[in-house]
Amino acid sequence: MPYVVERKPLTLSERIYLPQILAGMRVTLRRLFAPNVTMEYPEQRPAIPTGYRGVPTLVKDPHGREKCVSCQLCEFVCPPKAIRITPGSVEDQPDRTHVEKGPQAFDIDMLRCIYCGLCQEVCPEEAIFLQNQYTLSGYTRAELVNDKAKLYELGGTLPDQHFKWDKKKAAAEHGNTH
Amino acid sequence: MATDFSYPDAAAKAANLPKEFDPEKMSLSMGPSHPSTHGVLRIQFELDGEIVTKADPVVGYLHRGDEKIAENMTYNQFVPYTDRLDYLAPLANNMAYAIAVERLAGLEVPARCQAIRVLTAEMARVSAHLMGLGAFGIDVGAWTVFMYCFEEREKLYKLFEELTGARFTTSYSRIGGLTRDVPEGWTQRVDAFCDQFLPILDEILGLLSRNKIFLDRTVDVGVISKADAIAYGLTGPNLRGSGVPNDLRKDRPYSGYEQYEFDVPVGSKGDCYDRYLCRGEEMKQSIRIIRQVVKNFPGGAWHAQDARRIFAPPKDKVLTSMEELINNFMLVTEGPQMPAGEVYFEAENPKGVLGFYIVSKGGGVPYRMKIRSPSFCNLSILPKLCVGNLVSDVVSILGSLDFVMGECDR
Numbered sequence: 001m002p003y004v005v006e007r008k009p010l011t012l013s014e015r016i017y018l019p020q021i022l023a024g025m026r027v028t029l030r031r032l033f034a035p036n037v038t039m040e041y042p043e044q045r046p047a048i049p050t051g052y053r054g055v056p057t058l059v060k061d062p063h064g065r066e067k068c069v070s071c072q073l074c075e076f077v078c079p080p081k082a083i084r085i086t087p088g089s090v091e092d093q094p095d096r097t098h099v100e101k102g103p104q105a106f107d108i109d110m111l112r113c114i115y116c117g118l119c120q121e122v123c124p125e126e127a128i129f130l131q132n133q134y135t136l137s138g139y140t141r142a143e144l145v146n147d148k149a150k151l152y153e154l155g156g157t158l159p160d161q162h163f164k165w166d167k168k169k170a171a172a173e174h175g176n177t178h
Numbered sequence: 179m180a181t182d183f184s185y186p187d188a189a190a191k192a193a194n195l196p197k198e199f200d201p202e203k204m205s206l207s208m209g210p211s212h213p214s215t216h217g218v219l220r221i222q223f224e225l226d227g228e229i230v231t232k233a234d235p236v237v238g239y240l241h242r243g244d245e246k247i248a249e250n251m252t253y254n255q256f257v258p259y260t261d262r263l264d265y266l267a268p269l270a271n272n273m274a275y276a277i278a279v280e281r282l283a284g285l286e287v288p289a290r291c292q293a294i295r296v297l298t299a300e301m302a303r304v305s306a307h308l309m310g311l312g313a314f315g316i317d318v319g320a321w322t323v324f325m326y327c328f329e330e331r332e333k334l335y336k337l338f339e340e341l342t343g344a345r346f347t348t349s350y351s352r353i354g355g356l357t358r359d360v361p362e363g364w365t366q367r368v369d370a371f372c373d374q375f376l377p378i379l380d381e382i383l384g385l386l387s388r389n390k391i392f393l394d395r396t397v398d399v400g401v402i403s404k405a406d407a408i409a410y411g412l413t414g415p416n417l418r419g420s421g422v423p424n425d426l427r428k429d430r431p432y433s434g435y436e437q438y439e440f441d442v443p444v445g446s447k448g449d450c451y452d453r454y455l456c457r458g459e460e461m462k463q464s465i466r467i468i469r470q471v472v473k474n475f476p477g478g479a480w481h482a483q484d485a486r487r488i489f490a491p492p493k494d495k496v497l498t499s500m501e502e503l504i505n506n507f508m509l510v511t512e513g514p515q516m517p518a519g520e521v522y523f524e525a526e527n528p529k530g531v532l533g534f535y536i537v538s539k540g541g542g543v544p545y546r547m548k549i550r551s552p553s554f555c556n557l558s559i560l561p562k563l564c565v566g567n568l569v570s571d572v573v574s575i576l577g578s579l580d581f582v583m584g585e586c587d588r
Contacts, residue, residue: 002442052339079256124496124503
């Protein structure tokens with residue numbers, strides 16, 4: 001139901017204003033001894049909740065293998081077109097015989113990235129994650145383009161949720177390829 | 179041959195090249211970067227001493243072409259762009275956009291998804307009104323209010339961060355659902371926020387509502403009559419401040435708003451003070467809605483179940499099933515599949531009515547998208563509202579209209 005917001009005329013003490021100044025001082029005094037709500041950044045840092053969308057990174061699986069298979073879905077979905085992938089062969093990598101492709105180069109332009117998390121959402125290999133880092137600085141534009149080495153350095157290894165390839169390998173050993 | 183430098187746009191011409199200028203009058207340009215214009219709004223004034231005789235708002239300094247961008251990407255890819263319309267309440271924009279596209283698809287989302295959307299939209303309303311209130315306070319010289327508002331807003335942003343992964347640009351909606359479910363214990367924390375917020379809100383409003391200086395600056399300043407408010411297409415608290423009880427959440431409920439009890443505060447005079455009072459009351463009503471949502475929080479699925487061509491399959495399916503993997507690729511590259519047709523949906527956002535008009539020719543990309551932004555329509559009354567006021571009163575009027583240029587220029 002709609003209701004009309006009340007408008008009361010000012011009382012005499014409110015019009016005189018002096019008592020109001022005293023009331024304001026009381027608030028000031030109370031706040032003076034209240035605990036601080038601000039934080040001495042960067043010495044103190046706020047706690048980052050799980051699932052925070054920070055800088056996008058590439059991760060490796062618990063065996064230390066590269067997870068990205070260079071399907072370029074993140075490159076496609078990225079709304080500001082910040083990701084550029086050059087697909088390459090994995091023939092020279094003995095630990096990656098289970099896949100066909102890997103990224104030869106993987107660049108994320110952090111000057112374009114909007115931290116929307118769509119890349120992480122669409123990745124069919126759980127290879128790209130937006131992790132906790134949220135501050136970036138650099139002197140040149142080139143410095144803020146994260147290349148593959150930098151992305152793996154930022155990403156590290158995350159616990160594997162699904163063991164996609166291990167499961168497939170086990171299934172193949174049992175004669176069930178699909 | 180002389181080059182013709184004439185402006186192609188009649189409005190720009192009118193704003194920039196006064197043909198006959200009265201030498202008794204002074205021309206003053208306020209903005210586009212002026213501390214009291216809340217963003218890149220420029221107003222071209224013609225002044226007679228301190229009195230405004232003509233005001234021309236010049237908008238477009240933050241134009242990014244969002245409507246055109248939308249035509250070049252799939253429906254889900256546009257969600258981050260909706261964050262940047264009214265960037266003080268991105269969650270409400272996300273929800274309005276998602277519901278518009280879902281109406282196009284004729285898709286119903288489960289009760290839990292609707293409840294989460296209502297909950298986040300109302301929290302966004304509180305945070306947007308806190309910001310509006312704080313900025314209005316600064317405009318009329320009350321810094322304290324701004325600080326108090328920001329302290330409370332920060333608590334809300336912590337909750338948003340936990341829910342969506344980002345404080346500001348949340349991108350929380352997807353067509354047919356959300357990006358993720360609420361975390362464990364989050365709704366209790368929202369409830370705890372409500373408990374401590376109401377007394378603090380009273381304290382914040384107490385700093386202004388009965389403050390003689392604030393009343394001198396706002397009462398009977400910038401009066402918008404009922405007829406004018408309707409004629410200029412004002413919406414939101416600016417319309418209700420003039421005494422028109424229009425609220426889409428009541429008039430045309432969406433996302434399950436009809437289940438919740440709340441009242442619509444309206445003003446009696448339509449001046450800056452009424453608009454301020456309406457915002458204060460609306461926050462209390464929003465808290466009422468939030469409490470009801472948290473109390474009856476539905477369980478079950480948080481995204482549409484029967485929408486294989488619209489909502490992406492869960493991650494564990496994508497990683498383990500060939501069919502779902504293919505489906506994931508199809509959804510991302512071709513977009514959520516919509517039927518051909520057109521839809522107009524508007525939602526009651528903190529600033530007013532945000533509408534999305536989508537024309538689809540089928541497929542995953544809109545053919546045309548028009549965004550009706552409340553701030554743009556609310557600003558259209560400025561030429562009428564400013565005339566006859568002092569320049570300093572224009573600052574009060576701008577503060578009370580509470581607009582966001584990201585949405586106005588889009």
